[in-house]
Amino acid sequence: DSGVTQTPKHLITATGQRVTLRCSPRSGDLSVYWYQQSLDQGLQFLIQYYNGEERAKGNILERFSAQQFPDLHSELNLSSLELGDSALYFCASSRSIQETQYFGPGTRLLVL
Amino acid sequence: AQSVTQLDSQVPVFEEAPVELRCNYSSSVSVYLFWYVQYPNQGLQLLLKYLSGSTLVKGINGFEAEFNKSQTSFHLRKPSVHISDTAEYFCAVNGIQGAQKLVFGQGTRLTINP
Numbered sequence: 001d002s003g004v005t006q007t008p009k010h011l012i013t014a015t016g017q018r019v020t021l022r023c024s025p026r027s028g029d030l031s032v033y034w035y036q037q038s039l040d041q042g043l044q045f046l047i048q049y050y051n052g053e054e055r056a057k058g059n060i061l062e063r064f065s066a067q068q069f070p071d072l073h074s075e076l077n078l079s080s081l082e083l084g085d086s087a088l089y090f091c092a093s094s095r096s097i098q099e100t101q102y103f104g105p106g107t108r109l110l111v112l
Numbered sequence: 113a114q115s116v117t118q119l120d121s122q123v124p125v126f127e128e129a130p131v132e133l134r135c136n137y138s139s140s141v142s143v144y145l146f147w148y149v150q151y152p153n154q155g156l157q158l159l160l161k162y163l164s165g166s167t168l169v170k171g172i173n174g175f176e177a178e179f180n181k182s183q184t185s186f187h188l189r190k191p192s193v194h195i196s197d198t199a200e201y202f203c204a205v206n207g208i209q210g211a212q213k214l215v216f217g218q219g220t221r222l223t224i225n226p
Binding site: 002004031033035042043044045048055056058090092094097098100101102103104105106 | 144146148154155156157158161202204206208212213214215216217218219
């Protein structure tokens with residue numbers, strides 16, 4: 001158990017819908033990262049937050065957004081969902097910048 | 113920018129045999145290197161990491177990896193595998209400076225046969 005929690009574990013929704021994925025980092029970790037794992041793209045970095053502020057952006061679609069709250073938990077919002085958004089979404093956290101990232105169990109999203 | 117190539121998508125081995133999973137990377141800056149393991153229907157677990165110092169890194173579950181700067185490689189080895197090592201293994205890098213995002217290889221599926 002890495003100490004990073006993600007909810008929900010599974011999510012099934014329809015095209016065009018909007019969902020919110022939640023991540024609670026390890027106790028004391030200030031940085032949160034979101035990754036997407038899909039069969040065709042593999043594991044890809046989406047976005048990083050550090051102590052509430054966006055720090056780095058990767059291949060994140062404009063339909064996706066994220067934020068980190070004062071209690072350091074983070075949410076990833078996916079809107080106007082398409083079939084191709086079906087994937088495993090991981091959250092990771094680290095103590096600070098340039099420290100080892102520890103991954104949560106992931107949220108499996110299925111868009112029908 | 114960094115990139116990672118895992119040279120084998122699947123590696124089948126017999127139980128108690130040695131195994132090597134190959135990883136090569138490309139980067140214009142110095143990097144940190146990682147191996148993560150993903151067991152079926154689970155998240156990613158850190159196996160080991162290279163930040164600096166000794167190029168031979170020991171990790172959990174008897175795994176080790178060697179950083180070779182001249183060959184830009186970070187191969188993962190285990191002298192004797194067990195059925196429980198069946199999983200997908202990911203090599204990853206991030207630049208020492210700049211955006212702290214992990215760049216992953218495509219993964220190697222290790223299958224242990226009895």
